[in-house]
Amino acid sequence: xxxxxxxxxxxxxxxxxxxxMRFPFEKTPARGEFAQISPDIYWLRAPLASVLNHINxxxxxxxxxxxxxxxxxxxxxxxxxxxxxxxxxxGGPIKRVIATHFHPDHVGxxxxxxxxxxxxxxxxxxxxxxxxxxxxxxxxxxxxxxTAFYQAAGFNGRQMEAYYxxxxxxxxxxxxxxxxxxxxxxxGEKVRIxxxxxxxVVGRGHSPEHVCLYSDHHKILFSGDQVLxxxxxxxxxxxxxxxxxxxxxxxxxxEAIRDRLPDDMLVLPxxxxxxxxxxxxxTALIDGHEKNLRELHAMCVEPKRAIDVFPALFSREISDDxxxxxxxxxxxHINCLIQRGKLARETDAQGVYRYKQTDIPKQNRAHxxx
Ligand SMILES: [Zn+2]
Ligand SMILES: [Zn+2]
Numbered sequence: 568x569x570x571x572x573x574x575x576x577x578x579x580x581x582x583x584x585x586x587x588m589r590f591p592f593e594k595t596p597a598r599g600e601f602a603q604i605s606p607d608i609y610w611l612r613a614p615l616a617s618v619l620n621h622i623n624x625x626x627x628x629x630x631x632x633x634x635x636x637x638x639x640x641x642x643x644x645x646x647x648x649x650x651x652x653x654x655x656x657x658g659g660p661i662k663r664v665i666a667t668h669f670h671p672d673h674v675g676x677x678x679x680x681x682x683x684x685x686x687x688x689x690x691x692x693x694x695x696x697x698x699x700x701x702x703x704x705x706x707x708x709x710x711x712x713x714t715a716f717y718q719a720a721g722f723n724g725r726q727m728e729a730y731y732x733x734x735x736x737x738x739x740x741x742x743x744x745x746x747x748x749x750x751x752x753x754x755g756e757k758v759r760i761x762x763x764x765x766x767x768v769v770g771r772g773h774s775p776e777h778v779c780l781y782s783d784h785h786k787i788l789f790s791g792d793q794v795l796x797x798x799x800x801x802x803x804x805x806x807x808x809x810x811x812x813x814x815x816x817x818x819x820x821x822e823a824i825r826d827r828l829p830d831d832m833l834v835l836p837x838x839x840x841x842x843x844x845x846x847x848x849x850t851a852l853i854d855g856h857e858k859n860l861r862e863l864h865a866m867c868v869e870p871k872r873a874i875d876v877f878p879a880l881f882s883r884e885i886s887d888d889x890x891x892x893x894x895x896x897x898x899x900h901i902n903c904l905i906q907r908g909k910l911a912r913e914t915d916a917q918g919v920y921r922y923k924q925t926d927i928p929k930q931n932r933a934h935x936x937x
Pocket of ligand 2: 668670773774792
């Protein structure tokens with residue numbers, strides 16, 4: 568399956584799959600079904616209603632019980648899938664639920680597990696706080712910050728309408744009430760699951776304190792959305808932090824993970840298929856973003872709005888329903904270039920931001936001023 572459409576977790580950037588990547592499982596479980604990765608690890612392909620189609624969630628043997636890694640969205644059909652899997656493996660206590668980050672497809676059933684299976688949620692602190700804050704937000708409200716943000720990006724009235732319509736299907740509709748308490752996970756910490764130690768490896772950029780788990784013994788990495796095999800994770804600037812530079816955090820994180828973890832392991836991602844070739848994939852992701860940055864910069868010989876530079880990032884047409892996410896990606900690349908000193912921002916008479924190169928070569932200046 569080619570997964571390169573824009574969902575809430577992926578940008579749809581088209582990047583080539585590097586040769587050293589290998590996909591060891593010939594058969595992918597059907598949507599809602601599961602497979603066994605190893606004697607101790609089960610892989611459930613939980614359904615998602617979005618174009619993303621599925622999320623991979625994992626069940627890890629933990630002594631006489633189980634640890635859950637990511638939960639799927641908080642819907643009855645995902646909960647049925649979990650019940651079916653738990654029954655198939657003979658039941659047993661759920662020792663803990665680990666959510667890699669606060670996005671609904673990852674944390675959606677954490678509250679359900681805690682309530683129904685008398686267990687605890689383990690998560691990094693920032694992700695837990697983000698889950699809590701998101702639970703209290705009224706997504707139907709039109710905020711002046713969001714209006715200003717997308718108008719400055721160049722949205723017209725119809726596009727603003729599409730954005731607000733989409734917001735009505737927000738966090739609280741696909742996430743079971745988030746538990747009040749949790750167990751904090753921190754970078755570098757070792758979590759003992761069964762007989763094995765799993766090291767917490769934090770990444771940033773897609774979400775603020777994303778947890779990956781690595782076991783030297785199993786030679787496995789649960790990579791969540793931090794490393795995906797065939798789509799790129801969404802790295803976006805949002806109205807809540809308009810001057811943010813998540814792309815720098817993202818690239819820095821990918822480089823740090825490449826330096827820190829060995830290459831010879833099986834990567835179990837949240838979307839797409841398990842794969843070998845972590846370093847090759849990280850390098851391809853970093854190089855892909857650097858290429859996007861160069862192409863976006865090249866487009867800004869003349870001043871451009873955030874919505875004008877999509878061709879530097881996406882090979883397909885951006886429809887209204889995904890426009891706000893594509894714009895978030897576009898501004899992430901723009902803010903990164905501004906912080907690198909390569910782009911400058913000006914505001915036109917309508918209050919729309921326009922970006923242009925700070926270092927236009929002399930021969931192009933006359934052209935740029937037209
Ligand atoms: Zn995801
Ligand atoms: Zn995510």
